[in-house]
Amino acid sequence: MSHDPTLNPGDVLGLDADLRDDEREVRDTTRRLVREKLLPNVAEWFEQATVPVELMREFGALGLLGLHLDGYGCAGASPTAYGLVCQELEAGDTGLRSLVSVQGSLAMFPIHRFGSDEQKDEWLPRMATGEAIGCFGLTEPDSGSDPGSMRTTARRDGTDWILHGQKMWITNGSIADVAVVWARTDDGIRGFVVPTDTKGFSTQDIHGKLSLRASITSELLLDDVRLPETAMLPGARGLGGPLTVLGEARLGICFGVAGAARACLEAAVDYARTREQFGKPIGAFQLTQGKLAEMVSRVAAAQLLALRLGRMKEAGTLTPDHVSLGKYSNVSSALEVARTARTILGGNGITLEYPVMRHAANLETVLTYEGTHEVHALVLGKALTGISAFT
Secondary structure, three states, rough: OOOOOOOOOOOOOHHHHHHHHHHHHHHHHHHOOOOOOOOHHHHHHHHHHOOOOOOEEOOOOOEOOOOOEEOOOOOOOOOHHHHHHHHHHHOOOHHHHHHHHHHHHHHHHHHHHOHHHHHHHHHHHHHHHHHOEEEOOOOOOOEOOOOHHOOEEEEEEEEEEEEEEEEEEOOOOHHOOOEEEEEEEEEEEEEEEEEOOOEEEEEOOOOOOOOOOOOEEEEEEEEEEEHHHHEEOOOOOOOOHHHHHHHHHHHHHHHHHHHHHHHHHHHHHHHHHEEEEEEEHHHHHHHHHHHHHHHHHHHHHHHHHHHHHHHHHHHHHOHHHOOOOOOOHHHHHHHHHHHHHHHHHHHHHHHHOOOOHHHHHHHHHHOOOOOOOOHHHHHHHHHHHHHHOOO
């Protein structure tokens, strides 16, 4: 017996009613952009391992770059509004969300939070429009989960700084106009604003990726890059600087992966209702319905957790432990949803005609970037027991 569906897989809990008008408006604007202009092309970008740089101008024109920052041409929207934008972009593809979140949270945010007035005036207005693209240089070939062991150095030479080292897995690296690079100095770890046309700075794209293909990932090479004293971020000292920046970006991940999971659920529900085997839709089989029930519970929980974290950020009660909980829970849930959706679609699930395998592949990267799944587990374990497993 067949009836009309009574649950909307895109918003099972009716969370739309808890959004403010301005949040709903920017969410809907982003959703239209994704559905009308990005989804028709993203499978091809994924297959070709590229993403058009021109998208940054379009994102900038819609006010999506540095959306949650105040001044300098930025919209000053709520953290929840920023999260909702990430959710819609990642419902399209993780690479699209990374393009925006790296620009706004990893490149613009540290300049906005820790930079001098001159640094802010020089870079933020152009980055907000997409005229200038930024990247974030922290991870190194031998320094990922332990950024304190970085080998990139910055030494004094008169009033200048000389940067030397290597950064790895840098999103937007080769298309960036400015890099926020973290280096070891005699005074601890410090951040530097590095124009990418500076002598000694070069990039090399990483090829052969099987995940996050609709995104530019690069290696940064700093061969005695000479910078003026004013290149240092004056407000960031020690590992607290880059870790604060990563915490800002991880909120977008908590929202974003919920969007990827939602897209996979919607694809699976549509397929289950229309694909017939043994004379009836596969959605009529108990095993398929069991899979859908598990998926929808994970999607609803991820959406609710993301929204709660956004509201906590607005209230000033969000801690790094909360953000770790969001990334740990939502990424693993989204990955499980994508994998389960793939089984419902059968052979069709491995093609680019449907989004699920693309999302599953992308989420394998999200599971380990901006804090691996294991590291976030240890953060949560310490928060619960008061005992650190790191040392």
